[in-house]
Amino acid sequence: MEASSHDDFREFVAMRSTALLRLAVLLTGGDRHAAEDLLQIALMKAYGRWAQIEQPEAYVRQILYRQQVNRWRLRRHRAETTVPVLPEPGGDVGGESxxxxxxxxxxxxxxxxxxxxxxxxxxxxxxxxxxxxxxxxxxxxxxxxxxxxxxxxxxxxxxxxxxxxxxxxxxxxxxxxxxxxxx
Missing domain, CATH: 1.10.10.10 (Winged helix-like DNA-binding domain superfamily/Winged helix DNA-binding domain)
Incomplete structure (x- = not known):
């Protein structure tokens, strides 16, 4: 990879990684560690093809979606992750912020x-x-x-x-x- 492409990639990661991480957190159901892994995989795949990518953010988002779908398909035989305590149902809506x-x-x-x-x-x-x-x-x-x-x-x-x-x-x-x- 050329030095200018490498700098462009670093700038992209610095500018957009927070928004992409938020998306990854949503896709992983709130699991921040899995989201960070998902984003790292997407950025590694994008880095390998960086010189050919015309719309970097759209490309990385598509990798995120597809990578997460592949994870779900591989884990289909496993049970859903459960939480030990369910949240209490909400009370009065009027005062809810x-x-x-x-x-x-x-x-x-x-x-x-x-x-x-x-x-x-x-x-x-x-x-x-x-x-x-x-x-x-x-x-x-x-x-x-x-x-x-x-x-x-x-x-x-x-x-x-x-x-x-x-x-x-x-x-x-x-x-x-x-x-x-x-x-």
Missing amino acids: DSELRIALWAALGRLTKRQRAVVVLRYFEDLPEGEVAALLRCPVGTVRSTAHRSLEKLRGLVPELGPERPAEQARPLSYTAKEMRG
């Missing part, structure tokens, strides 16, 4: 299946169209639609504050809340 809602949403995302979490992250956090999500996850568009529907229903059950029964002045779409999680 944005940070409490964010924490509840974060915990609820961790309780989705791997495929549900991937669809929610790609559709509502990354704001990708159903067709792109289907291509990334290598499944039909109908599967993305039904998985998104079931995932949102499950999230609304786990975090009632997200449900349609909230008063209009408190209601906020899930995509807006997910984007708030970026910080």
